[in-house]
Amino acid sequence: MTVSDIEPDETVDSRGAACPGPLMDLIGALRNAEDGAVVRLLSDNEQSLTDVPEWAEEAGNELLETEELEDHYAFYVRKT
């Protein structure tokens, strides 16, 4: 799967937020999402590169892709 194949149901823009803000924003979005929904998290915090995969694995959600863009990252997480 490539990023262009993924159609997120919701985008959470956490750029500029200090740690652990981006992860908590993602958790908040997935808390309210339907099973199978995909949330795209935008973060410019390096810590998200470890926080997001660790939490996704712990919670049993699926990190579909991590996209490195010019000045931030985009994480695509499916609620399972």
Add this chain to the structure above:
Amino acid sequence: MTEHVVILGGGTGGTVLANDLAHRLEAELDAGDVRITLVNDDPDHVYKPVWLYVPFGQREPADGRRPLSDLVDDAVDRRIDRVTEVDTDSRRLRTRDGDAIEYDYLALATGSALAPEEIPGLAESGHDYYSESGATALREELLSFTEGHLVLSVIGTPHMCPAAPLEFVFMADDWFRERGLREDVEITYTYPIQRVHGNPHIAEWARPLMDDRDIEVETFFNAEEVDPDARTVTAMEGTELDYDLLVAIPPHRGVDLVAESGLGDRGWVDVDKHTLEAEAADRVYALGDTADTGVPNAGSVAHYQAGVVGRRIASEVRGRPATATYDGKTLCFIETGMDAASYVEFDYENPPSPAPPSQKLHWSKLAYNEAYWLTARGLL
């Protein structure tokens, strides 16, 4: 023409700002060039850090309440009302009673409210010490709690006073030990991310203390549902905990008018984290919990930000460029038991380095809680 500065919220941020401006703009107020209005829906100012001590029978909620009329400079117009609409284009507010208030400068210091209803079962069976009613109800439970499983679950972040959950379990541990009950009371602390505090430096300091004191820890625990009958709390991650007494830090949110006026989500205003100016509107500032800066929702932050907003508004009223900026300064005492505390001070650039716990720092914290009333009056 008279410039009208309106401050919404009479907590730490709003009260300190009102007094700061009354002092800073004394000449302009005397000349009738400036008017300052503080709008709050409660005639009292509430100092929330007192609530931590209420469940342990050490303070009363009344210790954290004083009339705004005793604290706010007489040059400030106090209005006991609730603003329900903010129109930043026409610079007009609408109150609950339908009155219109026009402003030239607006400061939003509307703070945090609890939203336990976001977690099914939490409002019915969870306790908290983040409200007057919660702290007194928890006191009734805690004072007679002699055995069983006490679970402290941090559910919502950001939440007020990020150190208070750690303080509560450290105090509870010590309090039960002093009374010879600790072997009969199991204490578990849960946190939403992979460490015990949002700030990694504070988490790294706190975790060994928790391990030494047999405080069980569950990380990556985002409570999803509480079952009051079975006395269980279940996390999104699949973990389930039994409890006899559940003390929760419920989800927080700000006031609805922030989102309704397009200034930010969940009651938190999107701001420039240095100037504290709202990103979506001119001549609008936010401070304290209301300002989404990423720093802790703490009284010290509101206090320091009030000084910055006060200087900026005073400059603008005088037609000068506003140059004051907020550097992220945060200061917290952290209770580590019933008679010891640590202390941290940090900002955007410099991380915290918790001081070794001592009785002196504990007494410093208690002394500051009394001296706070000077802070509220703009004197300290």
